[in-house]
Structure formats: structure tokens, C-alpha cells
Amino acid sequence: MTTVVLGLAVGTWLLxxxxxxxxxxxxxxxxxxxxxxxxxxxVSQAAAGVATGSFVIALLYLTSxxxxxxxxxxxxxxxxxxxxxxxxxxxxxxxxxxxxxxLWAMLTAVVVTTTLLLGRYSTRGARLSxxxxxxxxxxxxxxxxxxxxxxxxSAEYPSVAANGIPxxxxxxxxxxxxxxxxxxxxxxxxxxxxxxxxxxxxxxHFVAKLxxxxxxxxxxxxxxxxxLRGSWLLLTAAITLGGIWAYRVLGWGGFWSWDPVExxxxxxxLGLTAVLHTLNQYRRSGRYAVLAPAATxxxxxxxxxxxxxxxxxxxxxVHSFAGGGIGSGVLFLLxxxxxxxxxxxxxxWFRTAGSDAEEAGLxxxxxxxxxxxxxxxxxAFVSLWGLTFPVVRSLASGVEVSVDARYxxxxxxxxxxxxxxxxxxxxxxxRFSTRATVGTAAAVLVTALVVGVALARPEWQLASTEPFxxxxxRAIGSLSVVTVLPPAVYFAGAWVVRYAGRLRRLTGRQAKLxxxxxxxxxxxxxxxxxxxxxxxxxxxxASVGIVGATELDDTGERIVRDVEGSxxxxxxxxxxxxxxxxxxxxxxxxxxxxxxxxxxxxxxxxGEVTAVQRFEDTTIAQLNGSRxxxxxxxxxxxxxxxxxxVARGTLSDPRSENIDALVYTNGExxxxxxxxxxxVYSPRVVDHRFDVQLYRGDTLVADGTVAEQSYRGRxxxxxxxxxxxxxxxxxxxxxxxxxxxxxxxxxxxxLANQIWFGVAVMLVGMGLxxxxxxxxxxxxxxxxxxxx
Amino acid sequence: MNARKTITIAFFLVVLGVGYYSMNAAPVVRxxxxxxxxxxxxxxxxxxxxxxxxxxDKPVLVYYWATWCxxxxxxxxxxxxxxxxxxxxxxxxxxxxxxxxxxxxxxxVRQHQATYPPQHxxxxxxxxxxxxxxxxxxxxxxxxxxxxGSEEAT
Numbered sequence: 001m002t003t004v005v006l007g008l009a010v011g012t013w014l015l016x017x018x019x020x021x022x023x024x025x026x027x028x029x030x031x032x033x034x035x036x037x038x039x040x041x042x043v044s045q046a047a048a049g050v051a052t053g054s055f056v057i058a059l060l061y062l063t064s065x066x067x068x069x070x071x072x073x074x075x076x077x078x079x080x081x082x083x084x085x086x087x088x089x090x091x092x093x094x095x096x097x098x099x100x101x102x103l104w105a106m107l108t109a110v111v112v113t114t115t116l117l118l119g120r121y122s123t124r125g126a127r128l129s130x131x132x133x134x135x136x137x138x139x140x141x142x143x144x145x146x147x148x149x150x151x152x153x154s155a156e157y158p159s160v161a162a163n164g165i166p167x168x169x170x171x172x173x174x175x176x177x178x179x180x181x182x183x184x185x186x187x188x189x190x191x192x193x194x195x196x197x198x199x200x201x202x203x204x205h206f207v208a209k210l211x212x213x214x215x216x217x218x219x220x221x222x223x224x225x226x227x228l229r230g231s232w233l234l235l236t237a238a239i240t241l242g243g244i245w246a247y248r249v250l251g252w253g254g255f256w257s258w259d260p261v262e263x264x265x266x267x268x269x270l271g272l273t274a275v276l277h278t279l280n281q282y283r284r285s286g287r288y289a290v291l292a293p294a295a296t297x298x299x300x301x302x303x304x305x306x307x308x309x310x311x312x313x314x315x316x317x318v319h320s321f322a323g324g325g326i327g328s329g330v331l332f333l334l335x336x337x338x339x340x341x342x343x344x345x346x347x348x349w350f351r352t353a354g355s356d357a358e359e360a361g362l363x364x365x366x367x368x369x370x371x372x373x374x375x376x377x378x379x380a381f382v383s384l385w386g387l388t389f390p391v392v393r394s395l396a397s398g399v400e401v402s403v404d405a406r407y408x409x410x411x412x413x414x415x416x417x418x419x420x421x422x423x424x425x426x427x428x429x430x431r432f433s434t435r436a437t438v439g440t441a442a443a444v445l446v447t448a449l450v451v452g453v454a455l456a457r458p459e460w461q462l463a464s465t466e467p468f469x470x471x472x473x474r475a476i477g478s479l480s481v482v483t484v485l486p487p488a489v490y491f492a493g494a495w496v497v498r499y500a501g502r503l504r505r506l507t508g509r510q511a512k513l514x515x516x517x518x519x520x521x522x523x524x525x526x527x528x529x530x531x532x533x534x535x536x537x538x539x540x541x542a543s544v545g546i547v548g549a550t551e552l553d554d555t556g557e558r559i560v561r562d563v564e565g566s567x568x569x570x571x572x573x574x575x576x577x578x579x580x581x582x583x584x585x586x587x588x589x590x591x592x593x594x595x596x597x598x599x600x601x602x603x604x605x606x607g608e609v610t611a612v613q614r615f616e617d618t619t620i621a622q623l624n625g626s627r628x629x630x631x632x633x634x635x636x637x638x639x640x641x642x643x644x645x646v647a648r649g650t651l652s653d654p655r656s657e658n659i660d661a662l663v664y665t666n667g668e669x670x671x672x673x674x675x676x677x678x679x680v681y682s683p684r685v686v687d688h689r690f691d692v693q694l695y696r697g698d699t700l701v702a703d704g705t706v707a708e709q710s711y712r713g714r715x716x717x718x719x720x721x722x723x724x725x726x727x728x729x730x731x732x733x734x735x736x737x738x739x740x741x742x743x744x745x746x747x748x749x750x751l752a753n754q755i756w757f758g759v760a761v762m763l764v765g766m767g768l769x770x771x772x773x774x775x776x777x778x779x780x781x782x783x784x785x786x787x788x
Numbered sequence: 789m790n791a792r793k794t795i796t797i798a799f800f801l802v803v804l805g806v807g808y809y810s811m812n813a814a815p816v817v818r819x820x821x822x823x824x825x826x827x828x829x830x831x832x833x834x835x836x837x838x839x840x841x842x843x844x845d846k847p848v849l850v851y852y853w854a855t856w857c858x859x860x861x862x863x864x865x866x867x868x869x870x871x872x873x874x875x876x877x878x879x880x881x882x883x884x885x886x887x888x889x890x891x892x893x894x895x896x897v898r899q900h901q902a903t904y905p906p907q908h909x910x911x912x913x914x915x916x917x918x919x920x921x922x923x924x925x926x927x928x929x930x931x932x933x934x935x936x937g938s939e940e941a942t
Binding site (some may be wrong): 254257259260361362364366367370371374377378381382385386389390392393399400401402403404407411466470472473541543544545564716717736738739740743745 | 791792794795796799802803806807809810811813814815816823827855856858861862866904920921922923924925926927928929
């Protein structure tokens with residue numbers, strides 16, 4: 001039950017305590033930074049601890065409300081329902097704005113408070129950094145208090161609450177009912193939370209530079225690199241899980257559709273990857289003295305921008321399930337963090353520009369490395385701009401333009417090819433002369449262009465273009481996808497050769513494992529790039545309508561159809577709709593029915609008939625010997641003692657002191673529990689399952705079930721595709737119900753599993769680097785991480 | 789000048805160039821009166837479409853779409869760019885309504901209960917609905933529907 005104290009729900013009070021604690025901690029830490037006075041340190045630590053504790057308790061409390069189905073809480077009522085299994089009740093906690101902000105706030109508070117309580121750094125700069133971190137938490141807390149996930153139902157939905165406490169929730173968005181979606185948000189928000197410390201350290205660095213005091217950026221470099229690598233691991237995993245979810249659940253047959261949300265989460269990922277490269281270079285050579293910390297600080301604003309895109313509703317996307325608009329809080333956070341990240345860095349750069357005039361030739365390794373880093377930035381820009389310019393243009397001229405996959409693919413493709421060449425050259429130059437390297441790279445580029453033009457068959461081209469398309473799109477779009485292959489092979493080969501050379505020279509086990517990790521990341525990336533490009537271009541789709549499929553049952557009858565324009569033949573052998581929950585599951589026990597709110601109109605009840613009585617023209621039957629009875633006009637229903645029944649009816653006046661509830665029903669609304677009257681029952685979910693066999697010629701290539709789910713009260717369907725996985729690719733069958741029966745679409749995704757494999761290789765590689773990097777690995781090597 | 793600085797300056801020029809070029813090269817989805825789904829010119833105002841239908845004595849094909857709808861992209865790519873479909877569409881006045889921003893089409897969205905994209909309706913010039921397609925269908929099915937619709941509506 002939502003308990004309201006002094007006008008606020010208990011949960012909201014917890015959030016208010018969190019707000020108070022974080023404001024206090026922010027202010028005190030700011031004071032300590034400004035004055036150097038450490039006398040309030042204990043208080044600020046306590047305040048931060050209380051704030052974090054209250055967020056943790058609030059999240060646990062919200063989770064418990066979800067698990068117990070406490071529908072007095074509007075957020076719980078809105079995001080879950082009785083029929084969902086425990087896992088998806090927990091998923092409901094972060095299914096919408098308020099809950100996911102709470103999760104993010106909690107994780108951020110935990111990270112910031114950890115740095116404060118560990119107390120390894122107590123300089124004034126450290127205090128500023130911690131104050132900024134708690135400041136971010138404060139903004140989250142403020143947003144949560146204003147848009148609390150604990151708002152009582154009576155305040156949020158008075159018309160619903162007027163009918164008493166609802167028996168069931170309004171449900172979780174069906175798209176989120178998937179194990180991958182259950183773990184995707186926590187991983188994403190953990191990755192985001194880990195970026196808060198690098199942000200505060202980056203900002204503090206430039207503040208120190210501006211005040212001409214000592215910066216602790218170098219001292220914290222090692223620990224920050226670990227934070228960022230951890231964040232990279234989580235973010236990569238989160239994006240991949242999201243892709244797998246899109247592939248499996250959306251039934252749209254794609255793991256990546258350049259949806260605004262997918263694009264927006266790619267931006268911080270590209271930024272993060274670029275930052276890891278600059279930090280690596282900074283640590284080893286001192287280059288990027290401005291860019292490395294500035295880019296580090298800019299990651300948090302990028303992440304907040306991504307969240308704005310996901311939640312704002314400005315950009316329509318598949319993630320609009322989280323809709324409902326976003327408060328000014330996130331926009332405020334976006335503005336302040338961007339200003340803090342960019343402002344001091346820019347001023348510092350402006351003051352010192354030109355002093356960093358180290359000479360480097362155009363083909364030096366440093367320059368090539370720089371080119372690769374800029375490549376990441378350019379890729380991030382392409383994504384950022386693709387999200388942004390339609391809004392800009394629409395605001396400026398009222399003309400609505402579309403940004404499709406072609407924009408992203410064709411602008412990113414040459415950049416990726418260039419980066420593969422640059423990355424390959426960088427690795428090759430370690431052991432070969434500049435001359436040999438440039439020669440190899442030039443040969444690779446020429447080969448790429450030659451095969452790109454020579455193999456530009458229409459079905460191999462990067463995009464289908466038309467004569468009226470802009471010249472750039474026609475030029476790049478008409479290249480063959482094979483263009484990417486020579487640079488990718490060169491890139492992977494150069495990193496393997498570099499790895500082999502280093503392995504011979506290096507002695508320590510950790511150093512070797514670290515090098516293995518670096519090689520794996522780059523080889524995995526090459527594999528990923530090639531497989532993504534090939535899947536995009538070589539995927540094929542054909543569809544066929546199967547009239548009468550919904551008439552089939554398990555009698556051996558089948559419908560066979562050739563799929564036009566493809567080598568496939570489809571057989572549909574069975575149709576079986578399944579209700580969730582079943583009518584018997586949904587029916588209340590007499591005990592539940594006895595305590596139901598009397599204003600509920602229609603209820604479902606089940607039980608064993610233990611007594612039958614007749615009054616005037618009404619027959620009533622007692623259920624389970626309880627004080628709940630079922631009644632009907634005499635002669636319409638035959639109640640038999642000992643039979644277990646399910647009945648649907650209205651609560652009517654029992655006119656007897658011995659009866660708590662009388663459910664008045666009729667012949668159509670009652671039946672035995674083994675065969676309940678499903679015609680009058682509307683389940684939450686109907687799973688329409690079709691047994692399908694797919695033949696290519698005479699060979700059976702896929703055999704299984706395609707399903708479509710429809711949902712009561714929601715105008716939406718979800719589809720479970722049948723995916724036959726293989727080394728050469730996936731065969732993907734999805735069925736959509738139509739007025740005439742079933743429409744089946746068959747797609748072929750070559751190299752689909754190489755994508756997941758490429759990502760797995762990258763994750764293993766980064767895992768090794770994360771653990772065993774001699775300078776800043778998590779397993780040992782805990783030197784403070786100053787430049788070596 | 790230092791090569792890294794040269795590259796950085798060149799980089800910013802490239803960024804500006806890409807930004808400017810791509811913004812202007814983007815296909816127009818909608819201007820004041822039309823949208824351009826699948827490269828076809830669609831009316832966006834139901835009353836304009838119905839007026840045109842009456843004067844030309846053609847039925848109206850209503851297309852409910854959304855920017856984020858991947859099945860709409862398939863319609864645009866596989867169906868509306870197909871010559872046979874385009875020939876069949878010559879018998880129709882085309883009306884496309886963005887369900888996220890229906891403008892003058894708001895009442896029609898409600899009347900047709902088009903709550904999710906993609907959906908199609910075929911209307912007589914008088915506005916009576918004769919065919920209804922919810923979700924995505926194959927090209928042949930669409931062609932059959934268009935044929936049926938033009939027979940029923942005239």
C-alpha cells in the first residue's frame with residue numbers, strides 16, 4: 001500500500017532525503033574545494049552516504065512494490081500486470097522514465113560516493129570533482145522528486161482510483177518482455193554511471209589549469225582508464241544486447257536500423273572509443289594534452305544527449321515506449337554538463353594554443369594515429385548530424401526531410417575504409433619503414449577501388465540509387481560492398497603481425513595478455529565491420545500470403561505455397577492460439593472473490609461446487625465451501641456438486657447474511673475448469689502460433705513455429721520469428737496475421753553470426769586489456785598510472 | 789605548419805562540408821502540401837485529396853505511415869518503387885498521413901482507427917471506406933487489394 005505522509009508518498013520522501021543529502025554533499029564539497037577547509041569532510045561523506053543509501057532503498061522499495069503488485073502506486077500500475085513472471089515484474093521497474101532515472105541516479109550516486117568514501121584523494125581538486133559528481137546526482141534527485149515513481153494512483157489517475165484499488169496492472173509494454181531487454185537497461189545505465197567520474201576529473205583538470213594550480217589528471221589517469229574501459233565493456237555489451245533484442249523481438253529482421261536511439265547510443269560509444277585512443281597516446285607520449293581530458297569530459301554530455309533522444313519524443317523511434325516527454329531536468333543537465341565539459345577546455349586551449357607545436361610529418365605514426373582518432377570523431381559527427389539536421393531544417397524552413405539508412409551507411413563507409421587503412425598503417429609502421437607502409441596501404445586502397453568498381457553488380461552495390469540522387473550518393477552507393485574487404489584484411493593482418501612481433505619481444509605474462517587483448521579488439525573490429533557490411537548488402541527478402549492458415553488445426557492438413565522470387569517453398573501445418581493467462585488461471589479463487597471491491601463490475605471466479613440451492617427462480621452454487629456463491633436463473637445452468645467450474649458474472653446483492661459475494665452468471669458464461677467458456681474471455685495476450693516448414697528445393701531448411709502476439713487494450717502486435725542459424729548465415733522467417741490468414745516473409749542474412757562473434761572477440765580483447773594492462777590493469781599493475 | 793594541425797583543420801572543413809552537403813541532399817519527405825513516400829507525391833490534406841478524387845472520379849488510397857516505421861520503409865522500397873504497383877496507383881488519388889503528426893488528417897485517423905503504422909484504406913471519392921489493410925502485406929496482395937478497391941469504389 002502506498003502510504004502518504006504529509007502529502008507525499010513514503011517513496012517520494014526517500015527521494016527527497018536523497019535530494020537533501022546530495023545538495024548538502026555538493027555544497028560542502030564545493031566549500032571544501034573553495035576554502036581548503038576539511039573540517040566538514042565527515043559531514044559531507046555522511047550526506048553523500050545518506051543520499052546514496054536512500055536511492056538504493058528507494059529502488060529496492062519500488063522493486064518490492066512491483067513484485068507484490070502494489071497497484072496503489074501509479075507507476076507500478078502503469079508498468080506491470082499480474083500475468084507477468086517475476087523477471088518481467090523486475091523489468092517493469094525501469095520500463096519508463098521515472099524508474100530508469102532512479103536506476104541511473106542510484107548507480108551514479110554509488111560511483112561518486114565510492115570515490116568520496118575511499119578517500120584516496122583529498123586535494124582540493126578531488127573535492128571539486130566529487131562536488132561536481134554529487135551535483136549531477138542532485139539534478140537527478142530533483143527530477144525524481146518532481147516526477148516521482150511513487151506517485152499514488154489516486155493522484156496520477158483519479159478516475160482509475162475512483163473504482164477502488166485495481167485488481168490488475170495495465171501491463172508492461174510487450175516489446176520489453178524479453179530476457180535481453182531485462183538486462184539491457186541495467187547494463188546501459190551502469191556504463192553511463194561509470195562515465196561520471198571521468199567527466200568530473202576532466203572538468204576539474206581544466207579548472208585547475210585555468211586557476212594555474214596543480215591538476216590531478218595525471219594522477220588519476222590509471223584509475224580513470226579503468227573506469228572508461230569498464231564503461232566501454234558494458235556499453236558494447238549493452239548495444240549488442242539491444243541489437244539481439246531487435247533481431248529477435250521486433251520481428252523486423254534487423255539488428256540495426258539506424259533508429260534514432262540506436263544511432264544516439266552509437267555516438268557515446270564512438271566517443272568513448274576515441275577517448276580510449278587519445279588517453280593511450282597521452283599516457284605514452286604526452287600528446288593530446290588538451291584533447292584527451294576534454295574528450296573525456298565530453299562523454300557524459302554525449303550520453304545525456306543520447307538519453308534526451310531516447311526519451312524526449314523529439315525524435316520518433318522504436319524506443320518511443322519510454323515516451324511521455326521528458327522534464328526540463330535532462331535538458332538542464334545536458335546544458336550544464338556540455339558547458340562545463342567544453343567551456344574551461346576551450347578557454348584553456350585558446351590561451352595555450354600554439355605552444356604545443358611539436359613537429360610531425362604527414363606520414364609519421366603520430367599523424368596517422370591522429371587521423372584514426374579524427375575518424376572516430378567524424379563517424380560520431382555523421383551520426384549526431386543525422387539525428388540533428390532534420391530537426392534543424394524542419395524548424396528553419398518547415399520542410400520535413402528524411403534521414404534513412406542510406407545517409408548513415410554512405411557517409412560512414414568511406415570514413416571506415418579510411419580508418420581501416422590508417423589503423424593498418426599505424427600497426428605496420430611499428431616494424432616496417434614508412435616507405436613500405438605507404439606502399440602497402442596505397443596498394444590496398446587501389447585494390448579496394450578496383451574490386452569496388454569491378455564487382456559493382458547491382459545486387460552487390462552499397463545502395464540502390466536513382467539518376468536523380470545527389471552525385472555523392474550515386475558515387476559511393478554504386479561501389480561494391482567488397483570494397484571494404486581489402487582494407488579490413490590489411491588492418492587485421494597488420495595488427496596480427498604487430499602482435500606476433502611484440503609477443504616475441506615482451507617477457508611478462510601480463511604484458512603478453514595485454515597485447516593479446518589489443519590484437520583481439522582490432523581483429524574483432526575488422527570482422528565486425530566486414531560482416532555488418534555484407535549482411536546489409538546481401539540480405540534478401542521474399543514474402544508470400546497464405547490464405548486460410550488460421551483455419552488449420554492438428555489434423556494433418558497443410559497448405560503449401562511457393563515463394564515467388566525466391567527458391568523457397570513454405571508449408572504451414574498447424575495453427576494454435578494460446579491465451580495468457582488461460583481463463584482458469586485468470587479466474588479468482590473464492591477467497592479472492594470474497595474480498596474483491598464490491599464496485600468491480602464483472603469478475604471471473606473458479607472453484608469446486610460444494611452445495612447447490614434454489615431460491616424462487618434462481619439456482620445458486622457454493623464454491624469450495626466458502627461464503628462465495630455463483631448464481632444463475634434456474635434452468636439455464638446445471639450446477640453439479642463436486643464439479644470444478646469457472647464462471648464469469650456480475651457481483652449482485654446476495655440478500656443473505658451467510659453469503660459474502662454472489663456472482664451472477666448465465667449459461668454462456670460458465671463451464672467446467674477443463675473447458676472454460678473462452679468465447680466470453682478476453683485474455684491479456686493471445687499467442688497465435690503457426691507451425692511452419694521451409695524448403696529450399698527439396699531440402700528442409702527451417703522447421704518450427706512463427707508466432708504473433710496480440711494484446712488486449714493495445715493496438716500492437718509482436719512477432720516471434722523462426723531463425724535457423726548457420727555458419728554462412730541465418731534464415732529468418734516471420735509471420736504476420738492478415739485478414740485472409742498469414743503473410744510469411746523469408747529473409748536470408750548471410751554472415752549474421754559473424755557479427756556476434758566479432759563483438760565477442762572485441763569484448764574478450766577489452767576484458768584482457770582491462771585486467772592485464774601493465775600500466776593500469778585491474779588485476780595488479782595498480783601503479784598510480786602516471787605517464788610512462 | 790605541423791601535419792597534425794593541418795589534418796585537424798582539414799578535418800573541420802570536411803565536417804562542415806559533410807554537414808552542409810548531406811543536409812541539402814536529404815530527400816524531402818514533406819513540404820507544405822505533399823509528402824514523398826517511396827518517391828511518389830502524396831496529398832497530406834484529406835479534403836484536397838477527396839476534391840481531387842471527385843473531379844478525377846478516382847478512388848483515394850490512404851497510407852498511414854510514421855518516420856520510424858520500418859515496415860513503411862519496406863512499402864516505400866519494395867512496393868511504391870515497383871513499376872507494376874505504380875501503374876496500379878495511376879487509378880488512385882494518393883493521400884499519406886503521418887500518424888505522429890496527422891495535421892488535417894487527424895479526424896480521418898480517428899475515423900479509420902489507424903493507431904499504428906503502416907495501414908492503408910481505400911475510399912470512394914465520397915469518402916466511404918471500401919478496403920482496409922492493417923500492417924504489412926506482400927506486393928501481390930497489395931496489387932490484388934488495389935484492383936479490388938478500384939472496382940468497388942467506382
